[in-house]
Amino acid sequence: MRRNSTLICAPIMAEAVGQMLVQMKKAKELGADLAEVRVDFLKNFSPRNDLEVLIKQGPLPTLITYRPKWEGGQYDGDENKRQEALKLAMELGADFIDIELKVGLPTVAQEFYNFIQGNKPEKVKIIVSSHNYECTPSIEDIGDLAARILATGADIVKVATTALDITDNARMFHTIVHSQVPIIGLVMGERGLMSRVLAPKYGAFLTFGSIEPGVVSAPGQPTIKDLLDLYNLRQIGADTKVHGVIGNPIGHSKSPHLYNAAFKSVGFNGIYLPLLVDNVANYISTYSSPDFVGYSYTIPHKEDGLRCCDEVDPIAKEIGAISCMIRRPVDGKLIGYNVDYLGAIAAIEEALRATNGVPASSSPLAGKLFVVIGAGGAGKALAYGAYEKGARVIVANRTYGKAKELATKVGGQAITLDELKDFHPEERMILANTTSVGMKPRIDDTPLPKEALKHYSLVFDAIYTPKLTRLLREAQEAGTTIVYGTEMFINQAFVQFKRFTGLPAPKQLIRDVLARNT
Incomplete structure (x- = not known):
């Protein structure tokens, strides 16, 4: 059962009518409600014949768009002919047509x-x-523009x-919420994704969805x-x-796959988005509505996130970075936590126990030399977690x-990355990489040459895209135990899910979803 009336519109862009019909069929199979037929993409467009076929034979309701170059489209010809084609589309039974405002008198x-x-x-x-x-x-x-559009006699703005x-999305949401008529309000580009996904929350008439990744009629x-x-x-x-x-960057994140599937499985009324944020303070002050309730923090915003909290959990304060922020329902205050170290340290301990047979009562990290690469938010979390377990950091x-x-x-020792290559005061050390070196798309990079890895009994990489980084692959080849970043990610996901929802995490589902998406 659907909870909103927002339509999903699929842009149809092809050079031949036959291809367009195939695309419309695919769009319908995928679940689109409406097809935006971009006739400006057709080669040798013959308005009467082509429109009749597309409108009469198309399996979905049609929105006919004949976008000119001056508005970002493909058509570069006589304006009267363009308008005649749109008039013809109405006569032939199109459900919607799109005409540009193009400010002028x-x-x-x-x-x-x-x-x-x-x-x-x-x-x-x-x-x-x-x-x-631009x-x-x-x-x-935006409000003035919407009013000007409405004044033309538009049925839909x-x-x-x-x-x-x-x-920038917040200004569009404001416009949609206050519109007295059906409105489509979209913000283009990667930073505008939330305008497309949250369109039903604010009551937009439709949102656009492409048939294939990358084949889009507008950025984002x-x-x-x-x-x-x-x-x-x-x-x-x-x-x-x-x-x-x-x-920032955020496109690689698997978190939306995990949390949205988990929310759905327990019937929780929530959405989880990838948020490409340049300035955390601006984001937090802009989206202060009680409905914006919980965030995970990743590179490079874990420390900036902490500065935006009203209260910080003592452990996160000690680390100097947060990985999770919750808006407390009673007073709207933002509370910061760090759950990174819980996930990573638990995964490292588990692997050490499996290889060394250390009793569960004591930590296998106690007394070990634990080398952390990176001193950002995740580095602080790992250093603090290892120190808590009795390791020398x-x-x-x-x-x-x-x-x-x-x-x-x-209470540890500091060295530079250059020194790390030749640093081996003892054998069987533990290594934890918390930098983004080796993360997709730069998967051939590694923070440490292969020959240096033989001095470590275990190597952990906080990166989880790709799952097997070059660092981990070379450590494996050197005969070292490896721990994937996915393990840290999964363990902290269980904790965050509980904080977001108040419900126990569906652990197996989260593991299965991550396995399918890495």
Whole structure:
């Protein structure tokens, strides 16, 4: 049962009518409600013949768009011919047509209304659209634009802008919520993804989903499959609670796969998004609604996240970084936690016990030399966790000052990354990489040459995309026990899920989803 009326519209872009019909069939199979037929993509477009076939034989309701170059489309010809084709589409039974506002006196939309002289079939709805490929204007300017569109006689208002920052989405949400007429409000680009996924939460008329990844009619468009299967779009309502992972970059994150599937499995009314954030403080102050309730933090924002908390858990304060933030329902205060070290240390201990047979009562890390690469949020978490378990901690970092600062906190020693290559005061040390060296897409990088790995009995890499990093592969070849970053990720996911929902984590489901997505 769906909880919203927002439609999923699939852009249909092909050079031949036959290909378009195939795409429309695919869109319907994937679950789209509507097809936006981009006739400006057709080679040798013959309006009467082609529109008749597309509208009459297409398996989905049709939105006919004939986008000119001056509005980001493919058509570069006579304006009267374009408007005649759109008029013909109405007469042939299209469900919707899109005409651009194109600010001027009169606007293109007004010219079109004059051209059709009120002869519009009852069934057809006219969408008047405006696309801004440079930025997202102020709330006032977007509101004025929507009012200008409405004044043309539009049945549906469409405003598409470009996200320069993730906070730009908030201005679009404000416009959608306050609209008295059906409205499509989208923010293009990767930083605008939340405008597309949360469209049903704010009551937008439709959102666009592509048939295939990368084959998009505008930047940042998700696939129909992701909208339905990953983000459970049909289940999003006005009261859906928003969660996400705050990072930069963020496209690689598997967290949305895990949490959305887990939320769905327990019937929790929540959504979890990848949030490409440039400035944490701006994000937090912009999205202060009680519905924005929980975040995971990843590189490089774990320390900035801590500075935005109203209260910080003592362990996170000691580490100097958070990995999880919760908005407390009673007073709206933001509470920061660090659960990274719990996940990583537990996974490392488990692997050591399996190979060394250490009794469960004591930690196999006690007395071991534990080398942490990196002194950022995750580095601090691992150094602190190892220190708590009785290990002797060495911090290796590109800048010695940061390594020294962290090492002092955990009674350890600091060295530079250059020194690490030849650092082996003893054998059978433990190594934990917490930097992004080796992360997708730079999978051929490694923080330490292979010959240095023989001095370690165990190597852990916090990276989990790819699962088997070059560091881990070479450690394995050197005969060393390895621990995947996925183990840290899974263990901390169990803890975060409980914090987000108040419910026990569906552990096996989370493991299965991660296995399918790595």
